[in-house]
Amino acid sequence: MFTDERHERIRQELAENGRVLAAELAGQFGVSEDTIRRDLREMAKAGLCRRVYGGALAVSPAPDGGPLGERLLAGRDSKARLGHVAAGLVKEAQTIFIDAGSTNVAIARALPLDRKFTVITNSPAIAVALAGHGNCTTILLGGVFNPDKGACLGAQTLREVQQVYADLLILGSCGLSPLVGVTALDWDEAQIKRAMVQQSRDVLLAATNDKLDTVAPFRICEINDIGQLILEGDASPATIRALREMGPTVHQADEGAD
Numbered sequence: 520m521f522t523d524e525r526h527e528r529i530r531q532e533l534a535e536n537g538r539v540l541a542a543e544l545a546g547q548f549g550v551s552e553d554t555i556r557r558d559l560r561e562m563a564k565a566g567l568c569r570r571v572y573g574g575a576l577a578v579s580p581a582p583d584g585g586p587l588g589e590r591l592l593a594g595r596d597s598k599a600r601l602g603h604v605a606a607g608l609v610k611e612a613q614t615i616f617i618d619a620g621s622t623n624v625a626i627a628r629a630l631p632l633d634r635k636f637t638v639i640t641n642s643p644a645i646a647v648a649l650a651g652h653g654n655c656t657t658i659l660l661g662g663v664f665n666p667d668k669g670a671c672l673g674a675q676t677l678r679e680v681q682q683v684y685a686d687l688l689i690l691g692s693c694g695l696s697p698l699v700g701v702t703a704l705d706w707d708e709a710q711i712k713r714a715m716v717q718q719s720r721d722v723l724l725a726a727t728n729d730k731l732d733t734v735a736p737f738r739i740c741e742i743n744d745i746g747q748l749i750l751e752g753d754a755s756p757a758t759i760r761a762l763r764e765m766g767p768t769v770h771q772a773d774e775g776a777d
Contacts, residue, residue: 525550668708747768
C-alpha cells in the first residue's frame with residue numbers, strides 16, 4: 520500500500536471513529552508501527568490529525584473557528600435538545616458562570632423561568648438570551664470583545680472571573696477527548712475557560728457529536744474536572760463508556776425531545 524493510500528485510509532478512520540491507534544493500523548496495513556508513526560507525523564504537520572501517545576485524534580471541527588452567528592445556525596435542533604437537558608440540571612439560587620458558545624446560548628434560552636439564579640457570562644449573546652428571564656440576574660463581564668468568538672476576552676475579563684466563586688460553570692469546548700480532556704482553539708479563550716473552571720464548585724459541559732474524540736491546541740481541563748456531561752442521543756457508545764469511567768455523570772439528549 521502506497522503512502523497516499525494509507526493517509527486516505529487513516530483520514531477515513533479518523534472521520535468515522537475520531538481516533539486511531541498506531542498498533543492497530545500497522546496490523547491492518549501490514550506495515551511497521553514506525554511507518555505508521557511517520558504517517559501520523561506527516562498528517563499532523565498538514566493539520567489532518569493531532570498526535571497523542573499511541574496514535575492520533577481528529578482535529579477539532581473548523582466551524583468553531585467561524586463567526587458566532589454561523590455557529591448558532593449549525594446543528595440548531597441538536598443544540599436545543601442538549602440545552603433542554605442541561606437547563607433541567609440548574610438549581611434554584613445558584614450562581615452560574617455561562618461560558619461563551621453556541622450550545623451555551625441554547626442552554627441559556629432553555630433555562631426554567633420559575634427558578635431564581637444569577638448568571639455571570641462573557642458572552643453578550645447569552646446576556647441577550649436571558650433578557651426576558653424575570654428571575655435571572657445577569658452580570659456581563661468586561662474585556663475586549665472578540666466578534667468571531669462572541670466573547671469578551673483578555674486581562675480584564677480574567678481579573679473579573681477571578682473575583683467570583685460560582686456554584687456551577689456551564690462550559691463550552693472545541694474538543695472533548697477521553698485521552699486528552701477538554702480543549703480550545705484559541706489561547707485567550709482557553710485562559711478564561713480555565714479560570715472559570717478553577718472558580719467553580721461544579722462543571723457542566725454539553726457537547727455535540729462533532730466535538731467528541733477531537734482535540735484542539737489549548738487544554739482547558741481534565742475529564743474528571745467535569746461533574747455533568749450532556750451528549751447527543753446517538754453519541755458513540757464506546758466514547759460514552761470511556762468518559763463515564765473517568766468520573767462525570769453522563770446524560771444523553773433524547774432525539775424525540777422538544
